[in-house]
Amino acid sequence: MGGYDASQLFARLLPRFIPDGLIRMPPRIFADRNTRLGLRYFFVYTAVYLAFVLVIAFAPQWSEWELIEGLNMAVAWGFGLIVFAFLLAMMYGLGCQPDDSDPGPAPRDAEESK
Amino acid sequence: MTYEPSLIAVVVFFVFVGITLALSFYLGGRAKSSSGYFAAHGQIPWFVNGVAFAGDYLSAASFLGICGMIAFYGYDGFLYSIGYLAGWIVALFVIAEPMKRLGKFTFADALNANYQSRGIQLVAGVSTLAVSLFYLIPQMVGAGVLVRPLLGFDHWVGVVMVGAVVILIVVTAGMVSTTWVQFLKGALLVLFSAVLTLLILQRGFSEHVGTEAYPFINLRLIDPDPEELEEELERKGYRVVTRGSAWAERPYLWLATADGTTSLVRMIETADGLLLHGAQWITDTADGRQSINGVETGQSALDAGKVAELEPVGHIASLPSGEATGPVGPLSFFRILSRSELILWEREFVEEGDQAVTTVYYPKLISGAQALRPGEHPKFAGIRKEGFWPKLNFLSLMFALFCGTASLPHILIRYYTVKDAAAARKSTIVGIATIGFFYVLTLYMGLGAMTSGALDVTNNNMAAPLLARSINEWLFAAISAIAFTTVLGTVSGLILASAGAISHDILKNYARVEMTDHQQVRVAKLASVAIGMIAIVLGILFEKMNVSYLVGWAFSVAASANLPALVMLLFWKRTTKQGIIAGVLVGMISSLAWILLSADTFTEVYAVTRPALLETLIPFSQPGIVTIPLSFLTLVAVSLATQRKL
Numbered sequence: 001m002g003g004y005d006a007s008q009l010f011a012r013l014l015p016r017f018i019p020d021g022l023i024r025m026p027p028r029i030f031a032d033r034n035t036r037l038g039l040r041y042f043f044v045y046t047a048v049y050l051a052f053v054l055v056i057a058f059a060p061q062w063s064e065w066e067l068i069e070g071l072n073m074a075v076a077w078g079f080g081l082i083v084f085a086f087l088l089a090m091m092y093g094l095g096c097q098p099d100d101s102d103p104g105p106a107p108r109d110a111e112e113s114k
Numbered sequence: 115m116t117y118e119p120s121l122i123a124v125v126v127f128f129v130f131v132g133i134t135l136a137l138s139f140y141l142g143g144r145a146k147s148s149s150g151y152f153a154a155h156g157q158i159p160w161f162v163n164g165v166a167f168a169g170d171y172l173s174a175a176s177f178l179g180i181c182g183m184i185a186f187y188g189y190d191g192f193l194y195s196i197g198y199l200a201g202w203i204v205a206l207f208v209i210a211e212p213m214k215r216l217g218k219f220t221f222a223d224a225l226n227a228n229y230q231s232r233g234i235q236l237v238a239g240v241s242t243l244a245v246s247l248f249y250l251i252p253q254m255v256g257a258g259v260l261v262r263p264l265l266g267f268d269h270w271v272g273v274v275m276v277g278a279v280v281i282l283i284v285v286t287a288g289m290v291s292t293t294w295v296q297f298l299k300g301a302l303l304v305l306f307s308a309v310l311t312l313l314i315l316q317r318g319f320s321e322h323v324g325t326e327a328y329p330f331i332n333l334r335l336i337d338p339d340p341e342e343l344e345e346e347l348e349r350k351g352y353r354v355v356t357r358g359s360a361w362a363e364r365p366y367l368w369l370a371t372a373d374g375t376t377s378l379v380r381m382i383e384t385a386d387g388l389l390l391h392g393a394q395w396i397t398d399t400a401d402g403r404q405s406i407n408g409v410e411t412g413q414s415a416l417d418a419g420k421v422a423e424l425e426p427v428g429h430i431a432s433l434p435s436g437e438a439t440g441p442v443g444p445l446s447f448f449r450i451l452s453r454s455e456l457i458l459w460e461r462e463f464v465e466e467g468d469q470a471v472t473t474v475y476y477p478k479l480i481s482g483a484q485a486l487r488p489g490e491h492p493k494f495a496g497i498r499k500e501g502f503w504p505k506l507n508f509l510s511l512m513f514a515l516f517c518g519t520a521s522l523p524h525i526l527i528r529y530y531t532v533k534d535a536a537a538a539r540k541s542t543i544v545g546i547a548t549i550g551f552f553y554v555l556t557l558y559m560g561l562g563a564m565t566s567g568a569l570d571v572t573n574n575n576m577a578a579p580l581l582a583r584s585i586n587e588w589l590f591a592a593i594s595a596i597a598f599t600t601v602l603g604t605v606s607g608l609i610l611a612s613a614g615a616i617s618h619d620i621l622k623n624y625a626r627v628e629m630t631d632h633q634q635v636r637v638a639k640l641a642s643v644a645i646g647m648i649a650i651v652l653g654i655l656f657e658k659m660n661v662s663y664l665v666g667w668a669f670s671v672a673a674s675a676n677l678p679a680l681v682m683l684l685f686w687k688r689t690t691k692q693g694i695i696a697g698v699l700v701g702m703i704s705s706l707a708w709i710l711l712s713a714d715t716f717t718e719v720y721a722v723t724r725p726a727l728l729e730t731l732i733p734f735s736q737p738g739i740v741t742i743p744l745s746f747l748t749l750v751a752v753s754l755a756t757q758r759k760l
Contacts, residue, residue, distance in 0.1 A: 041207050072486055074486065096536070096539060
């Protein structure tokens with residue numbers, strides 16, 4: 001997964017009339033791979049959540065459509081959001097690299113490494 | 115319905131509380147320094163902290179409020195589950211990592227890490243206090259609601275009990291014991307909820323369930339001739355009586371039977387005719403007397419051997435197969451429910467002559483499929499209306515729930531109890547798994563309660579414990595005690611966050627009061643007692659308010675005040691301290707003002723007519739969709755205006 005420049009991300013998201021000078025170099029925080037990964041997952045989840053909310057608000061009849069017998073979209077999507085949150089969290093946990101600020105493993109005693 | 119205290123419930127309850135206190139005292143010796151008191155030495159194992167997240171987060175609102183809302187209205191309560199859980203995504207993916215790097219003990223420290231500004235300390239401390247207090251109120255109300263039927267005590271007794279126990283726990287041991295209390299509570303809550311769900315599935319559906327199901331009048335008439343209706347009823351043994359003009363235009367009938375009992379039935383139109391189903395009523399006369407379902411309350415009723423009480427409700431009107439289903443699976447649960455017809459209950463008031471007012475609890479027939487779709491609850495009904503504005507309330511709420519979790523001070527403070535960022539991440543993942551699993555169960559429990567025949571028609575907060583009682587008394591005792599410990603755990607966390615705000619943020623950092631570590635701990639304990647007492651008073655005053663509504667309040671304020679400042683601080687280099695102060699202040703004040711001036715507050719709290727001007731200014735009750743962006747914009751604008759010239 002190639003990293004991307006967060007300032008490009010902002011530039012894509014914000015409307016054009018905000019002058020360039022307003023958002024310059026992103027803070028050092030974006031150099032951190034874990035943070036970038038987290039943000040990526042955040043946007044993915046937000047998109048699915050937003051879709052859910054918008055469907056219920058503006059097309060509630062879709063939420064009544066039965067996926068399989070008895071299980072309608074509202075219930076299925078709701079369960080799905082819950083499960084998806086956990087899956088993303090797991091993927092994030094596995095995908096994160098150890099932090100620089102973590103104390104490294106305790107140095108082995110000289111006698112142990114034979 | 116009268117709640118008789120169950121001896122088992124009382125014993126189990128006190129055993130639980132006793133163990134909790136014992137744990138607290140045992141661990142109390144360890145937390146003597148302020149770092150120990152506030153952040154449990156940063157040494158709590160991540161798995162424990164993760165389940166403690168769940169224990170902290172799953173408050174009275176989650177367990178009692180959501181299940182109750184689902185039990186009475188169907189799917190809509192589940193929207194809260196989804197929104198609450200989704201907020202954890204914001205917490206984990208946006209906030210968790212950077213936060214751990216920054217702060218020391220409290221949310222204000224995190225905000226202030228780069229700026230060393232006393233203004234920030236003050237404003238963040240005040241915001242923490244405000245949110246914690248608003249979140250405390252529903253918990254205390256929940257405690258009173260729980261204890262009254264369980265132990266037979268009045269509402270205020272439950273509130274005082276919770277307040278006293280929590281103050282004791284917090285003062286003796288600080289974060290360590292609250293973390294273990296919450297770990298215990300979280301694990302037990304999820305475990306017993308899972309057991310309850312399994313038993314619900316095991317019991318299956320039938321038209322006559324539960325040990326307490328009351329046999330309401332339930333007559334189905336196919337294509338009845340209105341002229342012949344009275345004769346038809348006579349044939350079945352019911353004589354139609356009249357009772358005043360107030361009832362003339364309403365879809366009710368008063369029926370008398372040969373033994374002298376009077377019943378009220380509601381006329382419900384069905385696809386092929388008419389359903390006459392029993393309703394319940396409470397009449398209050400001008401001279402202060404009250405009768406329930408025709409029986410006058412007080413000594414005369416007891417003398418006559420009758421009981422004046424409302425009957426438990428909640429059942430299936432008809433099943434697809436017409437007969438009891440036996441055990442069902444988690445998917446066929448929904449299939450059978452969606453093909454059934456259910457009886458849900460609503461309330462209306464009828465003013466009769468002589469200034470008597472009758473409160474009627476009447477049944478309505480609803481298809482299972484309808485109960486399983488969003489939009490049945492009055493506060494969400496806007497989504498089924500035309501136009502954009504009615505939907506704003508719903509959108510605003512879902513937005514506030516999404517943003518609110520990451521902004522809650524008593525959740526944030528828990529990030530500091532693990533030793534590093536990796537552990538913070540892992541504990542959040544465990545938290546999400548536990549909480550998510552629980553929320554899946556809430557849908558089953560709520561729907562199970564809806565069809566259990568044991569609901570209290572006046573109080574939906576009791577739905578989950580009453581469901582348990584209808585299945586098994588031991589389970590009821592356990593779940594009630596756990597629900598109570600639920601409140602204990604959440605209240606401890608909130609009081610701790612508030613005490614931290616007062617002693618650490620406001621007194622030490624802002625007011626620069628000189629204190630040794632030891633003194634700071636003592637001040638925090640005093641603050642805990644003070645806040646605990648305020649919480650007790652508020653919990654008694656707000657007895658009548660809906661628990662979920664109050665929690666939504668706290669979420670909106672938290673999301674408006676705290677989240678914009680946190681996010682911009684972490685991700686925008688140009689944030690200045692003035693920007694943060696302005697953002698937090700504007701967010702907090704605007705959301706508070708919006709709520710205090712909203713239509714819902716006028717109806718439920720002030721009980722006076724709302725000025726028309728407010729209707730134009732504040733057309734919907736949930737502030738999130740306005741105040742959260744407002745706070746962001748304020749922060750950006752003020753930051754840009756106060757950029758330091760390099």
